[in-house]
Amino acid sequence: MLTRLLRTYTRPYMGTIIVVLAITIFQTWINLQLPSLNADLINQGVALGDSEYVFQVGSQMLALSVVLVAVSVVAVYLASKVAMSIARDMRNDVFDKVLRLSPYEMDLFGTPSLITRNTNDVQQVQLLLTVGLTMLASAPITVIGGVIMAIHHNAKLSILIAVAVPLMAGVIGVVMTKAVPEFRKVQKRIDRINGVFREQITGMRVIRAFVRDDFEKNRFAQANASLMMTQLGINRLFAFAMPGLILILNLASVGVVWFGGHLVDNNEMQIGDLTAFISYLMQILGSVMMATMMLILIPRAAASAERINEVLDHELVIHDPEDPQPQGPVGRVRFDNVTYFYPGAEVAVLRNLSFQLVPGQLTAVVGSTGSGKTTLVNLLMRFVDATEGTVYINETDVKQQNVDDVWGAVGLVPQRPYLFQGTVRETIQFGRDISDEDIWAALEIAQAADFIRELPEGLDAHVAQGGSNFSGGQRQRLAIARAIARKTSIYVFDDSFSALDASTDARLRSALIAHTREATVLLVAQRISSVINAERIIVLDDGHIVGMGTHHELLQTCATYQEIVASQQTAEALS
Numbered sequence: 001m002l003t004r005l006l007r008t009y010t011r012p013y014m015g016t017i018i019v020v021l022a023i024t025i026f027q028t029w030i031n032l033q034l035p036s037l038n039a040d041l042i043n044q045g046v047a048l049g050d051s052e053y054v055f056q057v058g059s060q061m062l063a064l065s066v067v068l069v070a071v072s073v074v075a076v077y078l079a080s081k082v083a084m085s086i087a088r089d090m091r092n093d094v095f096d097k098v099l100r101l102s103p104y105e106m107d108l109f110g111t112p113s114l115i116t117r118n119t120n121d122v123q124q125v126q127l128l129l130t131v132g133l134t135m136l137a138s139a140p141i142t143v144i145g146g147v148i149m150a151i152h153h154n155a156k157l158s159i160l161i162a163v164a165v166p167l168m169a170g171v172i173g174v175v176m177t178k179a180v181p182e183f184r185k186v187q188k189r190i191d192r193i194n195g196v197f198r199e200q201i202t203g204m205r206v207i208r209a210f211v212r213d214d215f216e217k218n219r220f221a222q223a224n225a226s227l228m229m230t231q232l233g234i235n236r237l238f239a240f241a242m243p244g245l246i247l248i249l250n251l252a253s254v255g256v257v258w259f260g261g262h263l264v265d266n267n268e269m270q271i272g273d274l275t276a277f278i279s280y281l282m283q284i285l286g287s288v289m290m291a292t293m294m295l296i297l298i299p300r301a302a303a304s305a306e307r308i309n310e311v312l313d314h315e316l317v318i319h320d321p322e323d324p325q326p327q328g329p330v331g332r333v334r335f336d337n338v339t340y341f342y343p344g345a346e347v348a349v350l351r352n353l354s355f356q357l358v359p360g361q362l363t364a365v366v367g368s369t370g371s372g373k374t375t376l377v378n379l380l381m382r383f384v385d386a387t388e389g390t391v392y393i394n395e396t397d398v399k400q401q402n403v404d405d406v407w408g409a410v411g412l413v414p415q416r417p418y419l420f421q422g423t424v425r426e427t428i429q430f431g432r433d434i435s436d437e438d439i440w441a442a443l444e445i446a447q448a449a450d451f452i453r454e455l456p457e458g459l460d461a462h463v464a465q466g467g468s469n470f471s472g473g474q475r476q477r478l479a480i481a482r483a484i485a486r487k488t489s490i491y492v493f494d495d496s497f498s499a500l501d502a503s504t505d506a507r508l509r510s511a512l513i514a515h516t517r518e519a520t521v522l523l524v525a526q527r528i529s530s531v532i533n534a535e536r537i538i539v540l541d542d543g544h545i546v547g548m549g550t551h552h553e554l555l556q557t558c559a560t561y562q563e564i565v566a567s568q569q570t571a572e573a574l575s
């Protein structure tokens, strides 16, 4: 998983990566030279009292050290840059994928998990890359080069290295096998915290209204504590491992001084070689420890990579066809015997729906709550795919068109419209280039012009996230204006007038009818008064079409429609 992800994403940066590797190899090579030069300096300079030689070798070492610092800076800079660029690319790709998920797939992953995946998980991979790129080449070269140099200075003492390195490797191996599953747990726990936290922020008012602060506090505390316990467990593992590794390192250097001291005493080794040997030992074991640091990052990054890949590899349910078909004449919608089951559901929410929408006609859909109206809209928009039957937009099967073509053909006001943060102008434009004149025209139709005009900043007034600084009815009207400003040939309003009072509703509808004379309009509503003028009304009951016709026809023929009308008349009489 991790290697596949890295292979894909490192490809565009191969040039820089090779430069980084080349620099680290060069850097490691300098590092390996220094102790040997130092040995020469001691053996042939200090021991023989040749101060000129000391100065000469000393300045050589100084020059190498300066170069070493310079190239290290460049290597770290380049490595970080590559790692950050790769993280950016991954986040972009995950985001693109998430934009294409259907509501059902969104639930499958869960919003908080998608957020964690695209932030924290990507960061884990980035961290591994930053550290890995600078250490990847240097650690093995230091170990191998160090061993060769050490043997060169004294073969007998090198036995100590042969003992210390496998010991360290053993300790590391044990820690790793225990840590990997724990790291996977940590990411899950972070998901959980994000989930609880997000829900609590969203539902803040409900929590207060029901005085559920303590209950919710407790729920968060539990999620929080479980993350802490998992992390604590991992740290405990490393708390044992680190001192163990340092102990091995120190015992090895004590061993070298002890046995090396005897060798020097017996004139079997020069003092300079002993110092060089100790330096190499430190370099080798230091590299092993550094590599461990890097290896610690691998299981966590691997767990994260798996989670990122799950999103990237996810086969989209709603996707572009291989051979997309162009749309026919605009403004046409046709449902041909459409049946839809929610994933896993035993009963169909919509069964055998057949109807047509044509330009210049206003069609309304009425039905009690839960009768499947929004589901019908979702099918029309291809947010979900019909289980059986076919939905045609502009005389082409929606599954045979590019998804953007379908979405682009319809101006939708969803039942729960979401307003994005920005100004009123940006809200209506929504990424397109729309003149102020057209914006005002759209606001005028949506009956939103009055209250926007009253704002001191007018079109520059601020819209908070979700439109929370506007009332429910104002939000609905802004969402309607946003859809109207798109100037599509098909408009769909899903219960978009529910928060409006009767007179605003009436004014909006007549302005809308005047504006959309040429267009195809589907209007989902609860109130009969909202649909009374529609050229055609579709009555939905429990997923079936039980009536279709004008208000007057349905009053004669459709029992369900009569019931709805009767119930609303009673309500009106009471009010």
Ligand SMILES: Nc1ncnc2c1ncn2[C@@H]1O[C@H](COP(=O)(O)OP(=O)(O)OP(=O)(O)O)[C@@H](O)[C@H]1O
Binding pocket: 342, 343, 345, 349, 367, 368, 369, 370, 371, 372, 373, 374, 375, 376, 415, 495
């Ligand atoms: N994501 C989903 N997964 C499973 N079942 C769902 C899902 N969304 C809706 N349903 C079910 O489908 C049925 C129809 O829902 P739908 O939202 O289409 O009703 P509606 O007519 O728009 O209702 P309302 O007037 O309240 O908006 C409901 O009974 C609901 O339980």
Ligand SMILES: [Mg+2]
Binding pocket: 373, 374, 375, 415, 494, 495
């Ligand atoms: Mg609905």
